[in-house]
Every structure is written in structure tokens, then in C-alpha cells.
Amino acid sequence: MDLATTPLPGGFGARVETDLARTTGAAAARALTNALHRHRVLVLPDQHLNHADLLAAASLFGTVDTATDRRYTVPGFPGLTVISNIHQDGTPIGIYDGDHEEEWHADNSFKPELTAATLLYSVVTPAEGGETRFADTTRAYADLPPAMRQRAAGMRAVHSIEQLGVLQSQAGGGQSSIAVGSLAGHPEVEHPLVLTHPVTRARSLLLGSMVIRGITGLAERESRALLDELLDHTTSPPYLYSHRWKQGDLVVWDNLATLHTASPCNSSRHRRLLYRAAVR
Numbered sequence: 680m681d682l683a684t685t686p687l688p689g690g691f692g693a694r695v696e697t698d699l700a701r702t703t704g705a706a707a708a709r710a711l712t713n714a715l716h717r718h719r720v721l722v723l724p725d726q727h728l729n730h731a732d733l734l735a736a737a738s739l740f741g742t743v744d745t746a747t748d749r750r751y752t753v754p755g756f757p758g759l760t761v762i763s764n765i766h767q768d769g770t771p772i773g774i775y776d777g778d779h780e781e782e783w784h785a786d787n788s789f790k791p792e793l794t795a796a797t798l799l800y801s802v803v804t805p806a807e808g809g810e811t812r813f814a815d816t817t818r819a820y821a822d823l824p825p826a827m828r829q830r831a832a833g834m835r836a837v838h839s840i841e842q843l844g845v846l847q848s849q850a851g852g853g854q855s856s857i858a859v860g861s862l863a864g865h866p867e868v869e870h871p872l873v874l875t876h877p878v879t880r881a882r883s884l885l886l887g888s889m890v891i892r893g894i895t896g897l898a899e900r901e902s903r904a905l906l907d908e909l910l911d912h913t914t915s916p917p918y919l920y921s922h923r924w925k926q927g928d929l930v931v932w933d934n935l936a937t938l939h940t941a942s943p944c945n946s947s948r949h950r951r952l953l954y955r956a957a958v959r
Contacts, residue, residue: 680710684718689920691815692720699726699736699929708739711931715740715796716879719936720813720920723929726800730756733800733929733954740796740931741958744787748774753954762799762953764809764946773952776847779943783814783888783914786934786957789840791868793885794934794957801924805949811930812921814938816883819913820873831884831909834872839892840865846889869895872909876935883936886910913938924953 684693695714702711715721728736730753737743743758751773753759761773776782786794799811820828872894874885886909894902921942922930932939934957944951 680704680706682710682714684714686718687720687722687920689813689815690818690917691718692722692813692920693718694722694724697723699723699739700728700732702739703735711739712741715931715933716876719815719817719933720922721931722922723931724925724927726927726929728800728929730759730954733798733956734759736929737798737956737958740798744794744957744959746790747957758956760955762951762955763803764944764949764951765803766946775946778946780847781888781940781942782847782890783886783910783938783940784890785885785887785938788838788870788885788887788890789843789865789868792959793870793874794959796931796958797934798929798931798956798958800954801926801928801952802954803950803952804924804926804928805944805951807945807949808942809944809949809951810921810923810942812919812940812942813932814914815918815920815936816886816913816938817876817881817936819918820882820884822917823909823912828873831905832873832882834897835869835895836872836885836906837867837869837892837895838887838890839867840890841867842892843887843890867892874935876933879936881936884909884913885935886913886938888940 683696686693745757747760751761763773764775765772786797870885874883
């Protein structure tokens, strides 16, 4: 299967013209997965997907992860999560961590097995704010000075869902979707600071502005200074793509080669509703 792709601004990512509701089979799965590994972010506009379609599209990229927060899982569709700033009776209908939270992360890095790819599908799109920004951790690692690359490649970092909940709550005025969710309570895990992609063999930085408690074997001050330096480098303009959502956009990203964050969105003026699926 041949895919029509157009590079995105920013040096990584591609726009893909295909109807995922009609895209099935092993050849389509190979073509889409190959494109994802090559470009790291795929934008597929003008989709018209129901919940079953979205899970079928996710399965083209791998095995859908059904270990999601039960509070925000779409009933009858394991693995499909609601992301939204819409409130009903004062309660958010989906994962929501406040209007202003900006948290660079790779999805589910607090789990022992890292998410391979994530799909996000926009249904209600804000007229202002609510973009998703992506950082190319592969090019960012390659562009580090050789001594820094060598130093980082031998390190491991501790990822903590408990710390993530605490810091989200502090940043969001007490608002944290993770702190009281059904995924809370995961024990801390260690991951390499530099990942080797299992398919492409490219090396990428695995960072997180709130979830990483520290680098194993380093004092807290030295650990924080190094993590901040690496994150500042990785999220600097040469490595960024910011996606302005349109209704019907589906965005897929390689979670082993990128970081991402939402940008601020005023929930009192601009509603936002997306559905997310992650694959292993």
C-alpha cells in the first residue's frame, strides 16, 4: 500500500491522506507503521471515525493497551480514553489537569512497559488554544555534544506516578487527573535516559518534566540540573512541531521517539474533546 505523505514544518512529522475508516489489512498496517517510524508524528486530517473505527485504526499500529483509567474509559470500548476540558455538574467528563498545565512527557512512562504509539482523535476543537506540541527526541539526542551524548547514554532515571500526581496538583491548583485515578499506586520504575528504538535502532531521549523523580546514582541537585538542561535542549524551537487541531484530525505519534504536551486552553470559553488510544 502506498501512502500520500507531505512533510510537516519542523523537520519531522508528515501529513497522511488516507481514510482510516476504510483502511484495513496487513499491508495498510505495515505502510502506516513504517511511515510512523520514519516520520515520528503522523497527521491524518478529515477522518470520520466512530469508537469502533478508532480502536480498529489503533490496532493497525500494535496491540491496544486496555490498562487505562477506568473513570474516563469509554463504556464498551476498552482502551479508548476521553480527553476533555468539558465539565458536567462541575465534574470533568474526561482527563483534565487544568487550563494551564504544560507537562512534557512520553505517555505512560510510569509503567514498566513503555507505550509504543498513541493516537489522538479530535471531536470538539477549541477556536483558541489547546494545541498539542511535539518534540523530536531523536534529533535532539543526535545534536547533543558528543560528551553529553556519551554521559546520558549510560544513565537511568526513576519515573514516579506519585510524584506526577503531586506536581500536577501543585501546578493546577489542586487539579490532577492522575493523583486519584485508577492508575495511581503504580510502583516507581526505572527506564534508560536514552532509549534505543526497537525497530529503527535510533537513539532518543526519554524525559518528563513532572514524572521523573531523578537520575539513578546522582545527587538531587546534579540530577535536576542535568534533566533541566536536557529538557530545555529537547524542547527548544529546532525540535518542535505544534499541532493546531481541526475537527476530524487524527494524530499518531511514536512514543519512543517524541515528547508531547498540551498548550493552555481557556475551558470557560473553548471546549475541547478528544479520544485517545495507546498501543504496545
